[in-house]
Amino acid sequence: MPKSVSLNFVDVVELSPPAGVEPVHWRLLTTHEVGDAATAWQIVDWYSRRRTIEQLFRLMKTHGLRLEDSQLASADVLIKLAAIATKAAVVILQLVQARDGQGGEPAGNAFSPSEIAVLDSLDASYQGRTVLQSNPHPRQSLAWAAWTIARLGGWDGYPSSKPPGPITLRHGLEYFRAIVKGCALRDVCMP
Incomplete structure (x- = not known):
């Protein structure tokens, strides 16, 4: 096992949640490179499938x-x-x-x-x-x-x-x- 692993951080905040609902706020760590918004959204999509x-x-x-x-x-x-x-x-x-x-x-x-x-x-x-x-x-x-x-x-x-x-x-x-x-x-x- 390596002594360390480089991680990237993707922060997702729901700006306009439905009334009475707590907004989504995910702090995701990933070993994938996140060079642009499309890649960040791909990480979010993968995480959303965890359920x-x-x-x-x-x-x-x-x-x-x-x-x-x-x-x-x-x-x-x-x-x-x-x-x-x-x-x-x-x-x-x-x-x-x-x-x-x-x-x-x-x-x-x-x-x-x-x-x-x-x-x-x-x-x-x-x-x-x-x-x-x-x-x-x-x-x-x-x-x-x-x-x-x-x-x-x-x-x-x-x-x-x-x-x-x-x-x-x-x-x-x-x-x-x-x-x-x-x-x-x-x-x-x-x-």
């Missing part, structure tokens, strides 16, 4: 996939497990970010065509009896998939309810993956 990164790690650890509970002795195997857990956590995070329907991403960003077909079948059975309990998102959008996965995870589907969180979506995704495996086996002939 998403923290959510990803939360999903991989205690409040999600519990990666830290693995009892693997080999670093190589632990790295493979971490890669698998990261993929699963990213799908959950995609569902959390898409649940409000604002982005318009297709379900194909997180699910295969065969998984989307299963979601299509499930969506019909999880629609409620009223308009309030119906999936409000366009078919085969990621928000539509998030709504259905959340219902599988135990969310009631009412717009007035608290939005489904990462744990509800994780439970729904686990249940969904089991259903997908079952659907894949339905045409297997047993002697």
Whole structure:
């Protein structure tokens, strides 16, 4: 390790915050060169994404996939497990970010065509009896998939309810993956 590291300082101050809200004031230290305003804003943009990164790690650890509970002795195997857990956590995070329907991403960003077909079948059975309990998102959008996965995870589907969180979506995704495996086996002939 070097005895010292050169750092650059980026100071961000919100000049006109909304009424009653404390202004943002970030003091960021970075090892990146900051030669102009565009580079400084790039540093600010990276820092603003820290919440998403923290959510990803939360999903991989205690409040999600519990990666830290693995009892693997080999670093190589632990790295493979971490890669698998990261993929699963990213799908959950995609569902959390898409649940409000604002982005318009297709379900194909997180699910295969065969998984989307299963979601299509499930969506019909999880629609409620009223308009309030119906999936409000366009078919085969990621928000539509998030709504259905959340219902599988135990969310009631009412717009007035608290939005489904990462744990509800994780439970729904686990249940969904089991259903997908079952659907894949339905045409297997047993002697």
